[in-house]
Amino acid sequence: MFERFTKDARSVVKGAFAYVEGAGGGQVVEPEHLLLALLDREGSRGSLALAALGLGERRDSVRQALGAARRRAGLSQAETDALAGLGIDVEEIVARVEEVHGAGAMAGDRKDKGWWSGRASFGRGAKDVLERSLRVALAQRDRHIGDEHILLALTLRPGVPAEVLADHGVTHASLVRVLYGGGEAKAG
Amino acid sequence: MTEATDLAERAGDRDPRVGLRAVAALRRLLEQLEAVQVRNARNQGWSWQEIAGELGVSRQAVHKKYGRH
Numbered sequence: 001m002f003e004r005f006t007k008d009a010r011s012v013v014k015g016a017f018a019y020v021e022g023a024g025g026g027q028v029v030e031p032e033h034l035l036l037a038l039l040d041r042e043g044s045r046g047s048l049a050l051a052a053l054g055l056g057e058r059r060d061s062v063r064q065a066l067g068a069a070r071r072r073a074g075l076s077q078a079e080t081d082a083l084a085g086l087g088i089d090v091e092e093i094v095a096r097v098e099e100v101h102g103a104g105a106m107a108g109d110r111k112d113k114g115w116w117s118g119r120a121s122f123g124r125g126a127k128d129v130l131e132r133s134l135r136v137a138l139a140q141r142d143r144h145i146g147d148e149h150i151l152l153a154l155t156l157r158p159g160v161p162a163e164v165l166a167d168h169g170v171t172h173a174s175l176v177r178v179l180y181g182g183g184e185a186k187a188g
Numbered sequence: 189m190t191e192a193t194d195l196a197e198r199a200g201d202r203d204p205r206v207g208l209r210a211v212a213a214l215r216r217l218l219e220q221l222e223a224v225q226v227r228n229a230r231n232q233g234w235s236w237q238e239i240a241g242e243l244g245v246s247r248q249a250v251h252k253k254y255g256r257h
Contacts, residue, residue: 073220079213086210090217097224106220 008044008147009133012037020120028123030074032066035154035161038147039063045179046147052178053170065164073106076160129153140180148179226254 005013015037016029039059041047055062069076072094075083080090094106132153137145154161155172165171222243229239236255240247 073217075213075216079209079216082206082210083213083217085206086214088214088217093217093221097221101224101228105224108220108223 004134004137004143004145006144006146008041008046009145009150011041011044012046012147012150013130015040016126017120027120029120029126030123031125031129031154031157031159031161032070032074034126034129034150035165036063036066038151038154041147044147046151049148049151049175049178050170053168053174055168055170058168062164062168065167066160069160069164070107071104074108074160076158076163078158078163125157125159129157132156148175151175152179223254226250230254 002010012034016033019033019036020027020029038046039050039062050056050059072080072090075090083090097105129150130153133145133149136152136156137143137149140149142149151170152172152175155165155170155175156162226239226243229242236251237247240250243250
């Protein structure tokens with residue numbers, strides 16, 4: 001499947017690994033890292049689509065929202081609300097843990113030396129995003145898988161990236177509109 | 189946001205999806221809490237055996253999950 005990836009799509013995958021292996025990341029590449037890497041792209045189809053939806057200047061806002069979710073154990077707002085329905089205040093738990101163990105304690109970063117040695121691996125969620133991006137490309141009858149397909153795949157998968165993107169006006173529907181015009185085609 | 193509001197509104201009803209999602213979220217929260225506590229215990233010199241005892245799991249299980257190699 002990787003031979004069909006465009007240069008931009010490959011850069012996104014590489015960039016996601018760089019986020020994980022860089023300063024104090026966890027050891028697994030998650031969908032969030034794919035989105036972070038996507039936000040770094042310039043001039044690609046994916047980044048042009050984001051710019052067309054007004055995200056050009058608001059990339060930092062997306063990064064901050066991803067950081068906030070990461071800080072609360074990677075839980076999305078929807079999940080945080082679901083737990084609130086059970087009487088569990090996630091923000092309160094995070095605040096108390098951080099009080100004792102330091103800021104970002106619940107983010108899952110392994111900052112202590114030697115906690116993890118070895119290369120980052122691609123997590124199940126990130127694999128799922130790439131598989132979906134292949135299906136999205138097929139559904140649109142595109143020959144190659146570009147970073148715009150990874151972006152579309154991220155909006156199709158419930159979770160933090162889709163939620164954060166939607167909060168910034170980037171949904172599957174709005175993306176299809178700017179990428180494909182009318183956009184009748186539906187992706188699996 | 190709409191999804192979040194939607195979920196919050198339905199939290200009280202019997203939709204299994206809401207309950208299952210809450211359980212999945214709780215599990216992730218728990219995993220993260222466990223990692224924080226295990227790391228703290230290790231930093232304070234606790235043995236895997238001691239940590240496993242408190243968690244109520246086998247020493248092998250906790251070492252396999254958090255051990256360095």
